[in-house]
Amino acid sequence: MDSKLEQHELLQAVQEGNSARVAQLLTEQVDVEAIDDSGRTALMVAVQRNDVAMVERLLAAGSDPNHRDHTELTPFICAGANGFSTSLELMAQAGADVASVNRFGGTALLPAAEKAYLRTVESCLSVGVPIDHVNYLGWSALLEAVILGDGGRLYADVVQTLYEAGATVDIQDFDGKTAIYYADEQKQNRVLEILTDTLEDPQHPALLEAKALAAIGDWNSAAQVVQTALESDGDNLDLLYYSGYYLASQGRFEEALEQYSRALEVAPEELEFYFYTAGCYRSMNQSEHALLEFDKGAELSAENSFFLYHKSNYLRELGRHGEAVDIMAMLVDRHPSRYDFWFHKANSLRSLGRHQDAIEAIEYAIQLQPNNPLYRKHKAQSEHLLEQN
Incomplete structure (x- = not known):
């Protein structure tokens, strides 16, 4: 078979999760660093699919966790930005540059903290991300x-x-x-x-025990301890939260949803639980349900920028940049001094090929932060793309 076809087939096999075909191609010494039209290697595809076994196999075959795609994103930083802790730790062990940054100048730790991927924050710190x-x-x-x-x-x-x-x-x-x-x-x-x-913060005694178990990775026992406490204190919001968190940490998202939904029944004003239910649906790849949870939180929140921003973030991850732009337009109208909102709006506009609109949006960010080279770089890139069209 032509080597280029084999390389394309490797990327396709990884995308499909076809481990047998990947193993066969690797024995044929196909180029593990072959890229697709976006500059992604097979390792990046495996990371984005959160296919830990495939990540491990490709790393063993010599794939580079520091390879940058056309957006300057590496597999290591991608794992941090998506909350994929196990893959991140595997790549650190395989020689990932833990201090590397994305095109926004952020390490893997920053997007993990932004999106509240607690386990990934812990993983980043454990592998030495600054x-x-x-x-x-x-x-x-x-x-x-x-x-x-x-x-x-x-x-x-x-x-x-x-x-x-x-x-x-x-x-x-x-x-x-x-x-x-x-x-x-x-x-x-x-x-x-x-x-x-x-x-x-006098915590419920059960939480002290559960957190100690979680600290050593025994999520199942931590969840059991909290569940036992809930049998006699079923309306305790902290217990319901940690029960949901420990269950979700094991991939038991349906059970986590039950705990978070119970919390909302007990205290409908505790809107943070809509963020947690949205997170469960995201992890289950039920995007429309996740978006609906963001909407519920936004509708009930007096200051709903939190839910709208994170909904927009999720829409960008889904490639639905038009909807993301609409949300960011609302946010910059409400918060015209938020240079980060203008910047994210410009990014989505550029992804849509609306380069003139992207330039106009980034110019607002430049007005707010005239000396920030990131915005001027972004503007220059959009101007270049506009000239090419």
């Missing part, structure tokens, strides 16, 4: 978790994990504001207490 790295927007992982979080239980755990690992609290963004400033501004009271060492 904790205080600042991206081209001027944000560290701690700043991202506060600015783009809701201060709920999951984001508070992300913040606490970063804080206890030594994250610097007084890093200032390009506006001279710290994580403490944003936590106070957004009324994230628990996060603020964590960052100012004023947290007084």
Whole structure:
């Protein structure tokens, strides 16, 4: 068979999860670093599918976890951005550059913190991803978790994990504001207490035992401990949250959904649980259900930017950039000083081939941060694409 056809077949076999065909092609010494039209190697495809066994096989065959696709994304950073902790750890063991950054200047830790992938945040820290790295927007992982979080239980755990690992609290963004400033501004009271060492949090005794079990990776026992506690304290929101979290950590998403839904029955005002239900549906590849959960949270929230932003983020992951643009248009109307919103809007516009509109959007970000080279680079790229069309 022609070598180029074999290379194309390797990518296709990985996309289809055809492990037998992949094994056969690898024995034929096909080029494991062959790329598709997007510059993705087979390893990147395996990571995006969260196919851990395939990731392990390709790494063993010599695939490079540091290869960059046409968007400057590597398999290692991709794993961090999607919450794929096991794949991230495997690639770190295989020689991934844990300090590498994406085109926004972010390490694998930053998008993991932004999206509240707690286990992946822990994995990033365990393999040595720099904790205080600042991206081209001027944000560290701690700043991202506060600015783009809701201060709920999951984001508070992300913040606490970063804080206890030594994250610097007084890093200032390009506006001279710290994580403490944003936590106070957004009324994230628990996060603020964590960052100012004023947290007084008498936890349910079962949670202390469950967290100790989770710390050694025994998610099943942790879930059982919490479930036993729920038998006598079934309306405890913390227990319901951690029960759902430990179940989801094992891939038991239907059971996790039951716990989160129960929490919403007990306390309908606790809107953070819609973020957790959306996360379960995402992990189950039920995108329409996930989007509906984001909508429920947005409709009930007085300040619904959190849900709208994360819905837009998810739409971009799905390749539905037109819908993402519509949401970002709403957000920049409400928050015209949010340069990150303008930047994300410009990115989606460029993905749609609307390069003139992308240039106009990025110019607003430039007005807000005139000295940020990221925006000028983005504008130059969009101008180049516009000239080619």
